[in-house]
Amino acid sequence: MPKHKQLRLLFDENPGLFDQLRQARTLEEAREEALMYVLKYESITLNTTDYNHPMERSVARKCINTLRNMLSKRSEELTGFSAIEAIWKLSKGRQEKFTKGFIREMRHLFKGMKGTTGLYTIDPESDAAEDNISNDSRTISRQRSYVLDGIAAKAHNWVKKYKSGLEREVVQRRKENKQRILEYFKATEEDWNSWEWQCRNVIRDAKMASDLINLTDDEKYSIAISRKHGIPFGITPYYAMLMDRKTDRVHDNAIRAQVIPPLEYSMFMANAKEGRGEELDFMGENDTSPEDLITRRYPMISIFKPYNTCAQICVYCQRNWEINDVLAKDSQAPQRKLEKAMEWYKAHPEITEILVTGGDPAIMSDAVMKHILDRIRELPQITRIRIGTRTPVVLPMRFSEEYADLLASYQIPGKREICVMTHFEHPYEVTPEAMDAVQKLRHRGISVYNQGVYTMENARRFEMVALRKALRLIGVDPYYTFNTKGKEEMRDYRIPIARLIQEQTEEARLNPGLERTDEAVFNIPRLGKNYLRAGQDHEVIMVLPEGERVYEFYPWDMSTTDVSPYLHIDLPIDEFLDKIQDKGEDPQDYRSIWYYL
Ligand code: SF4
Structure with missing residues (x-):
């Protein structure tokens, strides 16, 4: 959805807030209005049980915490950016340079805060059934087992998408690859099984790589740039065997990506090698x-x-x-x-x-x-x-x-x-x-x-x-x-x-x-x-104009030594969803990502 539509939705979903922001004369008035808006919803999380699903309340608590962080002057000082100033200006029709990634983050934070993510539903049928048979533990168990079957089947179906190198057809494909590589080197099975032979015959340049692996023009060019600028590059014959003959990267994408540098990477590193050294x-x-x-x-x-x-x-x-x-x-x-x-x-x-x-x-x-x-x-x-x-x-x-x-x-x-x-x-x-x-x-x-x-x-x-x-x-x-x-x-x-x-x-x-x-x-x-699952060790304190979250990490040893928190600027979720779509995925399958903070 284009940026202007996202913005319209942001306004429409929070009409009270944006009316107030439009009337605010100063940034501090705008901050006050936004804070009141967030506190109103915080009060709801504390005082009502009126949520469609208990998880909506849990998400709301996290979004509220994040929004409060973002409204704080401390966060603005640490990150050099004011999200409230940004949305205040947007409310007044000022065309600030914010990406749809920023606007989408704000929309989801407000949706989460209000308990309206729509991600969680309770199936009314199973709810009613549970009420009726609540004393029959065997029936309840079977019903639960039926639900678990459904969850497991979905998970298995996802997993099946990804081939393992242990599958028979993959093993066969690789046998053929190996034979081809051995012929190229005029080598024997014994050579192949010697790690020293493998090391002596590591693929070190674009010419040998394209003799042994089918490469796209971009891949060849990128390897050539790497070599020209002394950027380390190498592939063992064994690892080359794991790559498919087709260059469509349907199955071997992770393998190619592991060793064949993307063109942008080679260009960046070529410059960095010359100018920046240990900044890497x-x-x-x-x-x-x-x-x-x-x-x-x-x-x-x-x-x-x-x-x-x-x-x-x-x-x-x-x-x-x-x-x-x-x-x-x-x-x-x-x-x-x-x-x-x-x-x-x-x-x-x-x-x-x-x-x-x-x-x-x-x-x-x-x-x-x-x-x-x-x-x-x-x-x-x-x-x-x-x-x-x-x-x-x-x-x-x-x-x-x-x-x-x-x-x-x-x-x-x-x-x-x-x-x-x-x-x-x-x-x-x-x-x-x-x-x-x-x-x-x-x-x-x-x-x-x-x-x-x-x-x-x-x-x-x-x-x-x-x-x-x-x-x-x-x-x-x-x-x-x-x-x-x-x-x-x-x-x-x-x-x-x-x-x-x-x-x-x-x-x-x-x-x-x-x-x-x-x-x-x-x-x-x-x-x-x-540890990312230890929620107390990190917080989102700001979302920047490009939609990047700024995380404040509290290192594990803060309680014992004099260590400062660490700020990390993350990849925008919007950018990730665009990339995953380019890989043929449906971004809808990832839609809950916005609510992991
Ligand atoms: S990630 Fe590990 S194995 Fe790979 S190049 Fe670096 S040190 Fe070597």
Whole structure:
């Protein structure tokens, strides 16, 4: 619906408010009128039970809180914008530069406040039936079971839309892809199963990529720009095998998007590389590194980065500011730095858990990994070593019996645990080869966890549910789902926080508890994870002219240390809905997103 119609609706749905705003002579009068309007509805939430559905009241409370935040001078000071000034001017017919995204946010906040979202209904038939048979518990149970059948069937139908790499037809398609790639390299099955061979033959440029994968002109051009400007790029032959021959991205969109940079991204990064350098360090890792190779954001856990490249490069890598190139030769940290890092750990017995990551530490040779784990073993306080690696997804042949034995040899029940943290993004990445790698670890008592990133490529309804189900089947426990970083170059991938909370509430929640073990988190630069389901840890304090919500996050350690709240400007929900529609989705299926705050 165009902007002027949205505006008309906003006025028509709140006639009393806009009449008053038109008459207000000053901004403060307008603020007072708007506040009175909100307080009137707050009083209704406190004093009546007159809602069509109990959830309408719950939503109303949240919208009222948000509107009160937005009317406060504090929020205006923090964000440099006044929403009340904006709607006051709009009420007077001033053509301010506000997008329909802003107007839609305001409309939904007012609808939510009034308990008129229309999202929640009580089926009158089942209500009446319940009244009649309230003493017959078996009948009530059957009726409830019937309702649950309907909910489950709908969820299953959504999940079925997304193919898993374990499905027979997909496995067959990939066999053909593999054969084609082997012929190109004149290689053997034995070569293919060697992780060193895979690394030696990583696809590094547009020419080889288009020889092996069908690429669109944009994809080719984008890869060429990346290479020209020294932006890391690489795809293992194994991962290339996961891409379909057709370029329509019907099934393999998440896979292509993972490694083939969008054109806008390559352009942005080309400029950034030349001009901005470490501004790309979104998480401020440089500011949380007490010693080279070490990052510390939490009291008992530290990140240790002995190797700073990977077998292939993820487009939205958090560490794209420090990875020079795929499998770059100088990526191994020198012995001198390793020793200094170990000295630092010795001096910090408070650290009980080390996440060995990178880059991807599983690309280090067995001997180097052994050396590092031997040194960590000397630290008596370390009760858990986590290996952060994407190799189960992009290079599963890395997990030979010998390598799995090596990792398992550091696990001592009752004393020290070894875990592998990996990063699957989509069920299409879950393959028999990945399952084999995971099972080798599981058979040796090593748990494997997944940390996914929620992006435009896996954010359709129940897409993440499909991933969780596939992961559990191969032995991986979902651990974290990260909101995409607010990095400018990531705009094509970003989704609003509201979508992640909606997914957790309306999709993940329908599934068995052991499948939805992941926590949805927002990563705050320099401080780390903020749990999005913990409503007390964040608030929306403003909506900006483009429709971006401004979130104020209260970091986990605010109560113990002197840490300021963190402000995050989110992707406009309106923009997300337009993009999801471009992907062939019906925005109506996502309409409750406005009410997740
Ligand atoms: S595997 Fe991890 S560190 Fe390596 S490119 Fe991908 S996101 Fe970055």
